[in-house]
Amino acid sequence: MAERIALITGGSRGIGAAIAEALAADGYDVAFSFASNAGRAAEVADIIRAKGRRALAIQADGSTIDGNRAVVAQTVAAFGRIDALVxxxxxxxxxxxxxxxxxxxxxxxTLNVRAVMVETAEAVKHMREGGRLIYIGSAFGERSPFPGISVYSATKAALPGFARGVARDLGPRGITANVVQPGPIDTELNPADGQAADVLRSFVATGAYGTVGDIAGAVSFLASPASRYVTGTVLTVDGGLCA
Known part of the structure; x- marks a missing residue:
């Protein structure tokens, strides 16, 4: 996929960084946003460039409409368009x-729902046929297996509904919209050896945490031409938490 452009929000660590690296390996030039850690963002950009692709790290406040618009505007200013928004x-x-x-x-x-809507509305103005919209949801949007996640679950449950509507809106333009729902994934913020890890594993059919590569692989598929007939749906990558 020569000369394809991806924009990833929250791409400087964890799942976002893994997605950025995977799409670069697939042939995408990659822009990604980060909140504050410029050093980590520079490391991810260097990895993307080492794969022979262009990289753009954008510091932005995802809690503001101006910040959501800015990541799209800066990507378009640098690369001319957007082919995949994650x-x-x-x-x-x-x-x-x-x-x-x-x-x-x-x-x-604001961060989990409105930002997604604003970024989508802005990005599709610069997206052509074959464009991909991919939203990172959560298995907790489908199942709340323990107390304390009602607000989080509600925000993530909103994404499949939004994706279905956007799929209808943009299907005639050849643009797809889908959600990837991770289960427990081993990251800095949710380590597989953390305090809550054993509890989380107890809800998973496989009894194991996933890796950032598991999610990046799902996004890679949805961002590829192989997924052209997949839209308005959810790909759950959760080891069976929702089973």
């Missing part, structure tokens, strides 16, 4: 619903 950035609010403040709820909706 919305990965977000937040994980944890706590019983009676402990959630209005500010907690608003922040979760």
């Amino acid at each position: 919305c990965n950035a977000g937040t994980y609010p944890y706590g019983l619903i009676e402990t959630m403040t209005v500010e907690d709820i608003d922040r979760a909706l």
